[in-house]
Amino acid sequence: MKKIIAEVKPLSNKSLYPRIYCIGHDGTEDEAVSLTLCDSLWELSGEPIFELERLIEDAFSGKYIPSNPDLPDMSINDKLIWVRPPFATPGRICISNENLPEFSVDEGVPQCFTSDQFKLVAALILSFKTEIAKQGRENLVGHRFEIDFPDS
Numbered sequence: 001m002k003k004i005i006a007e008v009k010p011l012s013n014k015s016l017y018p019r020i021y022c023i024g025h026d027g028t029e030d031e032a033v034s035l036t037l038c039d040s041l042w043e044l045s046g047e048p049i050f051e052l053e054r055l056i057e058d059a060f061s062g063k064y065i066p067s068n069p070d071l072p073d074m075s076i077n078d079k080l081i082w083v084r085p086p087f088a089t090p091g092r093i094c095i096s097n098e099n100l101p102e103f104s105v106d107e108g109v110p111q112c113f114t115s116d117q118f119k120l121v122a123a124l125i126l127s128f129k130t131e132i133a134k135q136g137r138e139n140l141v142g143h144r145f146e147i148d149f150p151d152s
Helices: 031-044 047-061 115-135
Strands: 002-010 016-023 074-076 079-082 092-097 111-114 144-149
Touching: 002 031, 002 115, 016 031, 016 115, 031 047, 031 074, 031 079, 031 092, 031 111, 031 115, 047 074, 047 115, 092 115, 111 115, 115 144
Parallel strands: none
Antiparallel strands: 002 016, 002 144, 074 079, 079 092, 092 111
């Protein structure tokens, strides 16, 4: 089973870098998940994640009508998020990373996730950020927070 990992890594310049990423079945990083879902949710953490959760609920219940259907439903740092067609099918969230051709809208394939996958990663990020605030980055080096990430 894939895993989502949250940890603080020391960089060569001595700074401490919190990172959320996915490890695939073979033990290597699953960039499709890491560079779309994990990065987007890390960058959205805080109130924007709650806004996205509300948007997803409204879209799944049929209450959401986009102001401009040609644009993504949300975006952050060149990551585009859709909760409705044409990219997202019912019950799924699709995320592209426009800085990486293989995961971009124009040249590659945006990655799609279930709402359960979204919620798992969002919950891990929230608890990881809470631990960083409580303990400080320096005290979390060497500690891995990890959850199973079910296939879609």
